[in-house]
Amino acid sequence: MKIREVSVLALAVFLWGMPVRAQSVQSLGKDVERLREEVEIIQRKLYRAEVSDSTPSATSSGTQVRLSQMEEQMRDLTGKLDEIEYRIKKINERFDVLNRDIDVRFKMIEGKPVGNNGLGTKASAAKRFDAPVAKGAPKSVSGASVKGEELAPLPTPKKKSVKEIYQQGLDDFNASKYDAAEKQFDLVLKDYPKDMLAGNAQYWLGEVYYARAEYERAAVAFGKSYKNYKDGNKGADSIYKLGLTMQKLGKNAEACAAYLNLPNEFPKAEKALKDKAAAAAKKLNCK
Numbered sequence: 106m107k108i109r110e111v112s113v114l115a116l117a118v119f120l121w122g123m124p125v126r127a128q129s130v131q132s133l134g135k136d137v138e139r140l141r142e143e144v145e146i147i148q149r150k151l152y153r154a155e156v157s158d159s160t161p162s163a164t165s166s167g168t169q170v171r172l173s174q175m176e177e178q179m180r181d182l183t184g185k186l187d188e189i190e191y192r193i194k195k196i197n198e199r200f201d202v203l204n205r206d207i208d209v210r211f212k213m214i215e216g217k218p219v220g221n222n223g224l225g226t227k228a229s230a231a232k233r234f235d236a237p238v239a240k241g242a243p244k245s246v247s248g249a250s251v252k253g254e255e256l257a258p259l260p261t262p263k264k265k266s267v268k269e270i271y272q273q274g275l276d277d278f279n280a281s282k283y284d285a286a287e288k289q290f291d292l293v294l295k296d297y298p299k300d301m302l303a304g305n306a307q308y309w310l311g312e313v314y315y316a317r318a319e320y321e322r323a324a325v326a327f328g329k330s331y332k333n334y335k336d337g338n339k340g341a342d343s344i345y346k347l348g349l350t351m352q353k354l355g356k357n358a359e360a361c362a363a364y365l366n367l368p369n370e371f372p373k374a375e376k377a378l379k380d381k382a383a384a385a386a387k388k389l390n391c392k
Contacts, residue, residue, distance in 0.1 A: 136185075136189050140185055140189070147175050147178050173325045173329070176322070176325070180291055180294070180295055181295075183291075184295050267293055267296070267297040267300045267302050268302065270289050270292050270293050270296075270297075271289070271290075271293050271302045271305065271306055273289045274286045274288075274289030274290045274293070274306065274309060275309065277289060278309060278312065278313060278316075281316075283313050283316055283317055286309070286313050287310065287313045289306075290306040290307075290309050290310040290313065291310070293306035294306055294307060294310070301337070303334065304330060304333070304334025304337030304338070304339055304340075305337065305338070305339050307326060307329055307330040307333065307334055307339075308326075308327070308330040308334075308339035308342060308343050308346075310326045310330075311323045311326030311327040311330060311343070311346060311350075312346070314326055315346065315349075315350060320350050320353045320354050321354070323346075323350045324347060324350045324351060324354065327343050327344075327346045327347040327350055328343075328347060330343035331343040331344050331347060335370075340370075340371060341367060341370070341371035341374035341375075341378055342378065344363050344366065344367050344370060344371070345363065345364070345367055345378060345381065345382050347363045348360045348361075348362075348363030348364045348367075348382065348385060349385070351363060352385070352389070357389050360385075360389060360391075361386060361389055361391035361392075363382075364382045364383070364385050364386035364389070364391055365382075365386055365391055367379060367382040368382070368383075
């Protein structure tokens, strides 16, 4: 094949890929915008629901259920956003590799050596196209700087294990990085809902909200931890913290119910925790 024919072929391959790339990225970009709009709508609903719950006439239990549902929708939409943005990134990476591939092929056409691993073709196979190279020329001119491994697909980022994500959440919480901790615990619940650490993550999500004085959200989180992961190692802690949260909200009857039920629900709970619940119940004159 003549040099002109090879050049035309390489150029055709490059131009053929461009509209495919543009179309894929444009389509995914529209999905991102749509999901962002849905997230914004849910955020406004959450704000209105929280404002509504702060009024005396609001039905707290109904509002908490709606808040919980909207939070789950937020987590789902955020997960979809992350997935689409990752796909866009991978498309861009693949076409970057294609661009380097074409650049190497042009160097081969011009008779410039490429590494033995470059596209599986040795430099000696292109001797009829050899061109003189100035002695002592920089590697970028001679083409010697191009290595075969540069043409290999980029490695896929290793997905973190549930233990790594959970531990990062604890580290962030202990460092008072509550927003970062919330993201890690949400990620555990989203990607590993059946793992034994999911119950712990749900509990610590409640602790994040409690630390930020977001007591309505904390009550929902602790309630879920108690209801869905009652048999986990944070079951007793969840009902105790639910009592504290209800007390913060001025709902002493609900707080008393949590304190008094703790030793009955969790007879094997640590004595220190049961003592704290008993002391809190006594302070509220719970009967």
